[in-house]
Amino acid sequence: MIQTKYKLFLLVVPFMVFTFIFAYLPLWGWLYAFVDYRAGRSIFEMDYVGFKWFSMLVYSEQQIYEILRVLKNTLGISFLSLLFSFLPMAFAILLYEIRSIRMRKIVQTLTTIPHFISWVLVYSVVFSLLAVDSGVVNNLLIDLGLIQKPINFLASSDHIWLKMVGLEIWKGLGWGAILYLAAINGISQDLYEAARIDGAGRFRCVWHITIPGLLPTFFVLLLLAVANMINTGMDQFFVFSNAMNKSSIEVLDLYTYNIGLLKGNFSLATVISILKTIVSLTLLFSVNRLSKTLRGESIF
Amino acid sequence: MSDTKMNIKLNKGSKLQGDKKENLSPSEKVFNVFNYLFFISFMLLCVYPFYYIFINTISDNVLSARGMIRFIPQGIHFGNYIQVLQIPNIYHALMISVLRTVIGTLLTVLVSGFLGFMMTQRKMWMRTFVYRYFITTMYVGGGIIPVYLLFNQLGLLDNFLVYIIPGMVSAFNMILVKTYVENSIPHELQESAEMDGAGIGTVFFKIAFPLMMPILATLAIFSAVGQWNSFMDTVIYVTKEDLHTLQYVLYRYLSQATALANIVNSGTVSGEEVSANMQTAQSIKLTVTMIVVIPIFLVYPFFQRFFVKGIMIGAVKG
Numbered sequence: 204m205i206q207t208k209y210k211l212f213l214l215v216v217p218f219m220v221f222t223f224i225f226a227y228l229p230l231w232g233w234l235y236a237f238v239d240y241r242a243g244r245s246i247f248e249m250d251y252v253g254f255k256w257f258s259m260l261v262y263s264e265q266q267i268y269e270i271l272r273v274l275k276n277t278l279g280i281s282f283l284s285l286l287f288s289f290l291p292m293a294f295a296i297l298l299y300e301i302r303s304i305r306m307r308k309i310v311q312t313l314t315t316i317p318h319f320i321s322w323v324l325v326y327s328v329v330f331s332l333l334a335v336d337s338g339v340v341n342n343l344l345i346d347l348g349l350i351q352k353p354i355n356f357l358a359s360s361d362h363i364w365l366k367m368v369g370l371e372i373w374k375g376l377g378w379g380a381i382l383y384l385a386a387i388n389g390i391s392q393d394l395y396e397a398a399r400i401d402g403a404g405r406f407r408c409v410w411h412i413t414i415p416g417l418l419p420t421f422f423v424l425l426l427l428a429v430a431n432m433i434n435t436g437m438d439q440f441f442v443f444s445n446a447m448n449k450s451s452i453e454v455l456d457l458y459t460y461n462i463g464l465l466k467g468n469f470s471l472a473t474v475i476s477i478l479k480t481i482v483s484l485t486l487l488f489s490v491n492r493l494s495k496t497l498r499g500e501s502i503f
Numbered sequence: 504m505s506d507t508k509m510n511i512k513l514n515k516g517s518k519l520q521g522d523k524k525e526n527l528s529p530s531e532k533v534f535n536v537f538n539y540l541f542f543i544s545f546m547l548l549c550v551y552p553f554y555y556i557f558i559n560t561i562s563d564n565v566l567s568a569r570g571m572i573r574f575i576p577q578g579i580h581f582g583n584y585i586q587v588l589q590i591p592n593i594y595h596a597l598m599i600s601v602l603r604t605v606i607g608t609l610l611t612v613l614v615s616g617f618l619g620f621m622m623t624q625r626k627m628w629m630r631t632f633v634y635r636y637f638i639t640t641m642y643v644g645g646g647i648i649p650v651y652l653l654f655n656q657l658g659l660l661d662n663f664l665v666y667i668i669p670g671m672v673s674a675f676n677m678i679l680v681k682t683y684v685e686n687s688i689p690h691e692l693q694e695s696a697e698m699d700g701a702g703i704g705t706v707f708f709k710i711a712f713p714l715m716m717p718i719l720a721t722l723a724i725f726s727a728v729g730q731w732n733s734f735m736d737t738v739i740y741v742t743k744e745d746l747h748t749l750q751y752v753l754y755r756y757l758s759q760a761t762a763l764a765n766i767v768n769s770g771t772v773s774g775e776e777v778s779a780n781m782q783t784a785q786s787i788k789l790t791v792t793m794i795v796v797i798p799i800f801l802v803y804p805f806f807q808r809f810f811v812k813g814i815m816i817g818a819v820k821g
Binding site for chain 1: 528530531534535538539541542545546548549550552553555556559567568569570573614618621624626627628629633636637640642643644645646647648649650651652653657668669671672703728731732733734735738739750751753754757785788789792795796799800803807
């Protein structure tokens with residue numbers, strides 16, 4: 204009879220094997236960055252080329268320009284969304300100032316809907332609202348005499364970062380506010396009572412009690428967002444990219460997909476994945492250290 | 504007019520909360536008006552797009568193609584839905600989406616439930632190592648190409664299993680279950696069952712599993728929405744047409760619609776040929792969009808109460 208402690212361990216072993224295959228084995232695939240990839244061969248039969256692909260990243264002026272462009276897009280979009288990251292907090296504070304509980308519930312219900320819609324659907328919705336020939340937005344603008352000719356909003360790279368961040372905000376604002384609303388509910392009512400007795404009005408209560416009460420939450424989320432600056436994901440940018448806006452919408456994740464799977468340069472794409480993982484782990488640990496120094500608490 | 508209405512609403516609201524301060528200062532009144540206006544406009548911004556698409560799918564297709572349907576449906580008919588569901592590949596894609604949602608959700612919920620529960624077993628050999636072993640996967644990944652090549656070797660490309668297998672073990676879900684079990688299922692329950700001779704299997708299936716239902720329901724809802732919405736995996740790993748999901752088919756229609764619109768504009772096909780319930784590129788697009796959105800709207804009221812729970816336990820440290 205095996206001892207209980209080993210039996211318990213043996214029960215999770217199958218899942219550890221599974222995780223090894225799907226999460227750790229791909230790390231072995233990092234070796235593709237050091238060889239000349241050839242389809243249909245084992246990695247041991249490919250030529251070892253050392254750091255050739257790493258130097259390829261900055262080999263030609265054109266390649267450097269490409270990388271800088273992609274990094275600029277990634278960081279630009281991330282930075283813009285960091286700039287607006289106070290919005291969910293503001294949304295929650297304003298919503299809390301609505302005294303009618305029923306109204307609050309309605310607002311919450313309706314504004315969380317976009318969070319559960321995939322980016323393809325968002326694209327479809329935006330596409331039909333902004334369509335050049337039949338979209339309601341162009342038609343209304345023309346009827347109101349604000350524009351002469353329909354605008355093709357999606358097929359241009361003007362303000363594309365802002366448009367992307369705007370859509371992100373539309374999708375995530377109501378959802379993001381839930382965490383802050385829960386945090387507001389956690390603030391002791393005694394504080395408000397005391398402030399009111401001292402003659403503080405509504406605005407002063409918000410300024411001196413609610414906002415300071417929410418800042419720790421805001422701070423943690425901000426740090427996590429900073430740590431994730433280069434992990435923008437690719438769904439959104441994949442569906443919204445087209446020939447006209449491609450150069451300013453291509454973020455790192457999308458670029459990796461494009462050169463890897465579309466252009467078939469597996470080794471170069473792997474190099475980018477490796478560098479990305481290293482940078483994002485470094486960011487995560489530095490942000491965590493920062494949090495430890497500033498707040499005396501780690502964030503994960 | 505509308506200001507007074509709002510004030511009445513507000514007063515009612517304050518009574519609801521038992522707020523005794525009834526007389527608001529002028530600046531507070533102005534603030535309230537703007538606050539309400541802001542939320543009403545944002546709500547419209549969230550709801551109107553879906554309403555717009557819906558009324559266009561049930562309206563006269565000629566009027567819709569000309570952009571005449573903006574706020575009120577006209578010439579109501581349901582022909583679009585009937586015809587679109589008869590397009591063979593849409594029906595097939597719907598089935599694939601439903602299958603991956605149901606099977607994928609069941610698998611990940613069962614596995615996360617089991618692993619999360621096992622992680623609370625203090626007697627387990629090397630428990631801390633096992634736990635860290637799973638958690639590390641949240642921060643380190645191989646990247647798109649190594650994963651793609653691995654799936655290729657495992658025969659997962661162009662295989663239905665690619666939708667449900669790789670996401671089966673989720674460290675994040677495991678943490679949620681572990682935290683829940685530690686906080687809300689008393690350890691004494693397990694101890695007393697073990698005194699009566701129950702093994703770990705009996706403890707899990709007969710005691711822990713039924714008690715874990717609230718957290719498992721939360722996980723199920725979130726992973727079902729995730730599965731239904733999942734899109735990039737089809738783009739990356741699937742080329743076979745009969746494995747396309749509804750999301751992917753919709754995406755393809757959208758990219759083709761631009762080409763179709765160009766043909767219409769260049770005059771080869773005249774927009775006037777369209778009759779009231781004949782399919783246009785737009786009507787197909789909008790109808791498929793509605794078919795993808797409707798399931799989410801249908802389950803939405805049921806899972807709304809899980810939101811705060813879902814997001815709060817997510818915030819708890821693992």
